[in-house]
Amino acid sequence: MFVSPAFAENATAASAQSKTTTATQAGHSGPEAFPPFDSTYFPSALLWLAITFIAFYIFVKRVVVPQIGGVLENRREKIASDLRNAGRMKEEADAAIAAYEQELAAARAHAGEIGQKARDEAKIAAEAERRKIEASLEDKLARAEKRIAEIRASAMKDVGAVAEQTASLIVEKLTGGQSSKAEIAAALSSVRE
Amino acid sequence: MAADKVDPIHQFHIHTLVPIHIGGYDFSFTNYALFMVIVVVIAGGGLYWACVSRSVVPGRAQSVAEILYEFSASMLRDSAGAEGMRFFPFILTLFMFTLVANLIGMFPYFPTVTSQIVVTVALALLVFFMVLIAGLMRHGLHFFKLFVPSGIPIVVLPLVVAIEIISFLTRPVSHSVRLFANMLAGHITIKVFAGFVFSLGTLGALGVAGAILPMIMVIGLTALEILIAALQAYVFAMLACIYINDAIHPGH
Numbered sequence: 001m002f003v004s005p006a007f008a009e010n011a012t013a014a015s016a017q018s019k020t021t022t023a024t025q026a027g028h029s030g031p032e033a034f035p036p037f038d039s040t041y042f043p044s045a046l047l048w049l050a051i052t053f054i055a056f057y058i059f060v061k062r063v064v065v066p067q068i069g070g071v072l073e074n075r076r077e078k079i080a081s082d083l084r085n086a087g088r089m090k091e092e093a094d095a096a097i098a099a100y101e102q103e104l105a106a107a108r109a110h111a112g113e114i115g116q117k118a119r120d121e122a123k124i125a126a127e128a129e130r131r132k133i134e135a136s137l138e139d140k141l142a143r144a145e146k147r148i149a150e151i152r153a154s155a156m157k158d159v160g161a162v163a164e165q166t167a168s169l170i171v172e173k174l175t176g177g178q179s180s181k182a183e184i185a186a187a188l189s190s191v192r193e
Numbered sequence: 194m195a196a197d198k199v200d201p202i203h204q205f206h207i208h209t210l211v212p213i214h215i216g217g218y219d220f221s222f223t224n225y226a227l228f229m230v231i232v233v234v235i236a237g238g239g240l241y242w243a244c245v246s247r248s249v250v251p252g253r254a255q256s257v258a259e260i261l262y263e264f265s266a267s268m269l270r271d272s273a274g275a276e277g278m279r280f281f282p283f284i285l286t287l288f289m290f291t292l293v294a295n296l297i298g299m300f301p302y303f304p305t306v307t308s309q310i311v312v313t314v315a316l317a318l319l320v321f322f323m324v325l326i327a328g329l330m331r332h333g334l335h336f337f338k339l340f341v342p343s344g345i346p347i348v349v350l351p352l353v354v355a356i357e358i359i360s361f362l363t364r365p366v367s368h369s370v371r372l373f374a375n376m377l378a379g380h381i382t383i384k385v386f387a388g389f390v391f392s393l394g395t396l397g398a399l400g401v402a403g404a405i406l407p408m409i410m411v412i413g414l415t416a417l418e419i420l421i422a423a424l425q426a427y428v429f430a431m432l433a434c435i436y437i438n439d440a441i442h443p444g445h
Contacts, residue, residue: 046311048225068258
C-alpha cells in the first residue's frame with residue numbers, strides 16, 4: 001500500500017506529538033499520523049460506531065424489517081387471494097358453460113325426439129289414409145267391373161234379336177222374297193256357334 | 194498555504210466536536226462520529242419514511258426501499274439459504290450502513306465513515322466473531338469441519354486444512370481492507386486531480402485552459418467512485434452473507 005512508508009515514517013514522530021496536536025487543533029502543523037491510522041481516535045470511533053450501529057440494528061430489526069416485510073407479505077397475500085378469486089370465478093364460468101352445454105344437448109335430444117314422433121305419426125296417418133283410399137278405389141273398381149259385365153251381358157242378349165232382324169232385312173233386300181223367322185234364327189245360331 | 198488546499202490526506206482528518214474523556218481514553222464525539230449518526234439517521238429514517246404509508250401499490254420511495262430490502266434478502270437467501278434469514282436484520286443493517294456511509298462520503302466536505310480502517314475492521318471482526326459464535330452454537334465442534342473439505346486425499350489433507358485455517362483467519366483482514374482501501378484510494382485520487390485543477394487554475398489563462406483535462410478526469414472519477422461506493426457496500430455485505438453460510442453449512 002502506497003501510504004505505508006509515509007505512515008511508518010510519521011507514526012513514530014506523530015505518536016508522541018498527536019496527543020498534544022490533535023487536542024489543540026487538527027490540520028497543518030508539520031508531520032503527523034496518517035488520520036486513518038491515528039490510534040488516538042480509535043476508542044472514540046469504536047464507541048460511536050458501536051452506539052450508532054447497534055441503534056441502527058435495533059431500529060432495523062424492530063421497525064424496518066417488520067414494516068417492509070409486512071408490506072411485502074400483504075402484497076403477496078393480496079396477489080394470492082386475487083389469484084384464488086380469479087380461479088374460483090373461472091371455475092364458476094366453466095361450470096356455467098358445462099351446464100349450458102348439457103342443457104343444450106338435452107334440448108337437442110328432446111327436439112329430435114319430438115321431430116321423430118311427429119314424423120312417425122305423420123307416416124302412420126298417411127299410411128292409413130292411403131289404405132282407405134286404396135280400399136275405396138278397389139271397391140269402385142269392383143263395382144265398375146261388375147257393371148261393365150252386366151252391360152256386356154245385356155248387350156250380348158240383344159245382339160241375337162238385332163241380328164235376326166238385320167238378317168231378315170238383308171235377305172229381303174237381296175232375294176226380294178220373304179224368309180221365315182225360324183230359318184234365320186237357325187242360320188244365325190249356327191254362325192254364332 | 195496552497196499545499197494545505199491540495200493536501201489529499203486533509204479530508205481524512207478527524208477533529209473533536211464534543212470532547213469526552215473516560216478513564217484516560219478519548220471517546221470524543223468527532224466529525225466521524227457525527228457522520229455515523231447522520232448515516233444511521235438517513236438510512237434508518239429513509240427506510241422508515243419510504244414505507245410509512247404501507248401501500249400495496251408502492252410509490253417511488255417505497256419501491257426503492259423495497260428493492261433494497263429484497264436485494265439484501267435475496268443476497269442472503271442465495272448464499273446462506275432459508276436458514277440464513279435469521280441474520281437478515283443484521284445483513285440489512287450492514288448493507289444499508291456501508292452503502293449510505295460510502296455514498297454520503299461522495300459529497301464534498303463530508304467525511305467517509307468507511308474510510309477509517311478502525312470502522313471497517315470493527316465491522317469485519319463483528320462478522321467474523323458472529324460467524325464463529327453462531328457456527329459453534331449451532332454445530333458445536335462439527336463447525337470445524339469447515340476446515341476439512343471432504344474428498345481430499347489423506348496425503349494433502351494437512352496442507353489443505355492449514356490453508357483453510359489461514360484463509361479463515363485472514364478473512365477479516367481482506368474483508369475490512371477491501372472496503373477501507375477502496376474508499377480511501379478513491380477519495381485521494383479525486384482529491385489529487387481536483388488539486389491539479391486548483392493548481393493549474395492559479396497559473397493564469399493557459400493554466401485555466403489546461404485545467405479542463407483534470408476537471409474532466411474529476412467528473413469521470415466522481416461517477417466511478419459513486420459506482421464503487423455502491424459496489425463495495427454490496428461486496429462487503431455479500432462477503433458477510435458468504436461467511437454466514439459457513440456458520441450454517443460448515444461442510445463443503
